[in-house]
Amino acid sequence: MTKSLDTARRRLLAKMISELSWEEVLHPEEGNAFQLLLASTRVYRFQATRRIWDNLDIEPESLSVDTGETPCPLRFVVDAREELDMTPDTEAMFLRELSNTLRQDIELKRLFGGLDAQALIALPPRTLHAALEGHPKAVANKGRLGWGTADVAAYAPEYKEPMQLFWLAADQTLLRSGKSRNICENDLLGDVFGTDQRDALRQEAQQAGATDAHVLLPVHPWQWYNHLEQFFVAEIAQHRLIPLGQHGPKFVATPSLRTLTPVSGGPYEVKLSLGILNTSAWRGMPGKYIEHGGALSDWLSDIVRADPLLTGRVIVLREALGHWAAHPTLSDCPDAPYRHHEMLGAIWRENADAKTSPxxxxxxxxxxxxxxxxxxxxxxxxxxxxxxxxxxxxxxxxxxxxxxxxxxxxxxxxxxxxxxxxxxxxxxxxxxxxxxxxxxxxxxxxxxxxxxxxxxxxxxxxxxxxxxxxxxxxxxxxxxxxxxxxxxxxxxxxxxxxxxxxxxxxxxxxxxxxxxxxxxxxxxxxxxxxxxEQTMPKVCINKVRLAIGYGDSGERPLPARGTDLVxxxxxxxxxxxxxxxxxxxxxx
Incomplete structure (x- = not known):
């Protein structure tokens, strides 16, 4: 465990120094070795190669700190407090995100660290994707704030744990909806469940009080138990949302966390609102595109089908069906932080595995x-x-x-x-x-x-x-x-x-x-x-989090701009x- 911890800490610290130097937050001095002299008087040294995009490719094993301690990304945040220039509350939350990321880096090493590249490419894509390390630019790329370790074990992609979707019968008057042409919602649900299970769930919904004005709506099970059951209390009491429990085939999480793919294969994945903070944004679902997602997918598909260069090269994974619900009271608070407006939504999207040949x-x-x-x-x-x-x-x-x-x-x-x-x-x-x-x-x-x-x-x-x-x-x-x-x-x-x-x-x-x-x-x-062109803009994502902190806002954070790249x-x-x-x- 000690070796795994040391390896993971060095790799995460190397990434942190590399990306924050690239974003011009840190300024290492270059010599026989790189040297980072911090205002705290701590000195970090390492070997690195400057790559073509002006980023430092750091050798994790070469990292050292003048105290003689084993280099640690959490301690580095404290040592580099003046350079990172965070408020105390931002610093604390950033440390939590980093610590969560470090834990999952160790877990990924435990779960997949023994597989060489040949073994990895032999895996089914769904399993291979579970082994991926996350956003390459985001330093704290597995922060997943809002999940505890039991949630991570149940719902994070690296554990490949199958889950059943939680289903609601939702009054259509609550929803904004859209679909691709030639999509019949009943047929789509038949493809997801099988016709017998679909009909059984519809019958159960009717017995629970659903009418023809209700549609079957999936939600992430974690989202139901941690947000929706309390947030939509009036709508549940009024039978505008009728909880039906977990049903149907098993799904597993993909690296995006909120997109789930069917374990046994199938024509559709499902993207669901998820009220956690990860890689700079809350993973809910905005409603403004829902009604037009299917039509936009159809237009893109038509382009590809008619264009000689694109047809045969490009597959558009159409958004076949989408539903989104606004909270009836909160919708009258348009300036509320965006995450509160994105609690309940689902998009059925074509599954890439089902669109390819055997x-x-x-x-x-x-x-x-x-x-x-x-x-x-x-x-x-x-x-x-x-x-x-x-x-x-x-x-x-x-x-x-x-x-x-x-x-x-x-x-x-x-x-x-x-x-x-x-x-x-x-x-x-x-x-x-x-x-x-x-x-x-x-x-x-x-x-x-x-x-x-x-x-x-x-x-x-x-x-x-x-x-x-x-x-x-x-x-x-x-x-x-x-x-x-x-x-x-x-x-x-x-x-x-x-x-x-x-x-x-x-x-x-x-x-x-x-x-x-x-x-x-x-x-x-x-x-x-x-x-x-000779230069292009440099877009920075980590320094934005350091600057704005973790407070709620009405819009998703926008990247910052650095010195132009060659x-x-x-x-x-x-x-x-x-x-x-x-x-x-x-x-x-």
Missing amino acids: NQKAVLAAALFHQGACGTPLAQAYANAAGLSIAVWLEALFKVTVVPLWHMLCRYGVGFIAHGQNITVILENHIPVGMALKDFQGDLDLVDQDFPEMKNLDPDIRALLPRKPPAYIIHDIQTAHFVTVLRFLSMALTRTGQIEESRFYDILRDVLLDYKTSHLELAERHNMFDLF NPLANNGHLQGAIDGELLSAGR
């Missing part, structure tokens, strides 16, 4: 930079299993992920916040052949211009979605995908000697330029959404000259 696997992009006990990143393990060099494997990956993301932005003005849990890579014989997109409730933006290609999108949805100018919406790719996914993938592959980071981004640049030259009709849009995709002159020549010859 010889394919649907793997979260966040899994690609995960390392097995052997130290090998899973991307390299997949390339080895496919019999490909990592360079060829990465080229395939970029063609079916980054190219479609950029194409959808350039042609349709749609930006996906493409972090490692929103992007699922479809592997066939271990080779990337496509990707699945999900989570359009707040993680999708439109450019602030009405492109002709948007004409089939409902004007109400257009007005509802965030509209961003080109210079901002491009960050949905740069920040959410390049910096939050590829930064960690390139670092892991370079650290283990698989490929140099410069070569990694040369491959990405070449793939994007090949796409650009083959779609000259979009030249103006490619320039509008330029991925090749873009590793910045155009080489000869490559850009070749493109310009092709554009001139095309008369554009």
